[in-house]
Amino acid sequence: MKRLFFLCGLVVWSGIMWCSNLRSNSPCEPLRTTPYSHLGTAIDIKLPDKNGIMHNLASYRGTPCIVCFIKGNLVSERCILLSYLSRLHPWFQQKGIQLFGISTEPIETCIEDNALIPFPLLFDHKQIVSKKYCTDAYSPFGSAFTTFILDKNSAITRVLNMASIEELVAQLMISVLELNGDLTTQDTDKDEVQRELNKQTADSSMERSITPDIELFDSNGNLVRLSDYRDTWVLLSFADNIRGTREYERFLYRLNEIYKWLQQHNITILCACAQPVEELARFQKHSGLQYYLLSDDKRIIPERFEEPWCFYNEFLSYLIDPTGNKVTSFISASADLHFAQLCHYIIIHEIGAH
Structure with a gap:
């Protein structure tokens, strides 16, 4: 009996060692591959586009690049991400950044007009590149949209590995702003800025409506009037912690991340929360937010704007032009x-740009 147990144990041990050696000899090592392991290293990808034209990332040395792996459980998810990237592509170009998409599927067959994809969409049919750089490349149910941001030397400076398209787009915008130094306020001619603002206000074809005047106390107990912010763009936001503090604070810190970028576009943040002044004062003291929170514990903003308000939509923002009209x-x-919708709108419509 002891000999039988010994032989069984020997067989099991041999099987484990054989599998271990087999895996160690695998060129891809999919289970140990993580996108973050490539951080700081230069990558050299060669793949064809839909027309069979070969693209080599090495030929783009000297230009910052974004490489997004288009992967998702559903075709609709991949098309939604492509739509976001296509609309942001002109903005990336303006920033001097080259965008690439990499897919293992012929996504263009799912889109009626191939011209909707203005950037190089490369195909990795054999999944060689995807298996090397993506965590879940082997899984048919993997849905993380791995994205690399490369510097001018093709080295990976940031890794975004998210299953949420909205979160990916949001973080991508922040990364691009940081890369271009847009989060640093620059000195400009105030008269020139004001002329540009007036021009945008007069020429814009966006529908506008008169904004009701709002008076709220900030976390320091000072009365803040919306009417005092004429001659500047205002982002008036309302946040409630209906679903818990995690998502609520996430929203506040998202606004904080783009605070200086909004300043550069002459957009002022007025963010109201459904908490009393005392609670906001305690939070403001330790949060490190660059803007002041307003107390709207009676939920005046949703009531005055007469929006279809419900307890499942705790985040509400209005973009108000320099004449005091609500734009959207x-x-x-x-x-x-x-956050993704808000930043996308400001970028596409060039709100406050100068």
Whole structure:
């Protein structure tokens, strides 16, 4: 009996060692591959586009690049991400950044007009590149959209590995702003800025409506009037912690990340929360936010704007032009979705750009 147990144990041990050696000899090592292990290293990818034209990232040395692996459980998810990237592509070009998409599937067959994809979409049919750089490349159910931001030497400076399209787009915008130094306020001619603002206000074809005047106390107990912010763009936001403090604070810190970028575009943040002044004062003291929070514990903002308000949409923002008219509004229950929509709108419509 002891000999039988010994032989069984020997067989099991031999099987484990054989599998271990087999895996160690595998050129891909999929289970140990993580996108973050390539951080700081230069990558050299050679793949063809839909026309069979070979693209070599090495030929783009000297230009910052974004490499996004288009991967998702559903075709619709991949198309949504492509739509976001296509609309942001002109902005990336303006910043001097080259965008690449990499897919293992012929995504263009799912889109009626191939011209909707203005950037190089490369195909990795054998999944050689995807298996090397993506965590879940081997899994048919893997849905993380791995994205690399490369410097001028093709070295990976930032890794974004997220399953949420909205969160990926939000973080991508922040990364591009930081790369270009847009988060540093620059000195400009105030008269020139004001002329540009007046021009945008007069020429814009966006529908606008008169904004009701709002008076709220900030975390220091000072009365803040919305009417005092004429002659500047205002982002008036309302946040409630209906689903818990995590998503609520996530929204506040998302605004904080783009605070200086909004300043550069002459956009002022007025963010109200459904908490009393005392609670906001304690949070403001330790949060490190660059803007002051307003107390709207009676939920005056949703009531005055007469929006279809419900307890499942705790984030509400209004973009108000320098004449005091509401340009557009954003309502959502997701902080990342809200942030992505907001930044996308400001970029596409060049709000406050100068």
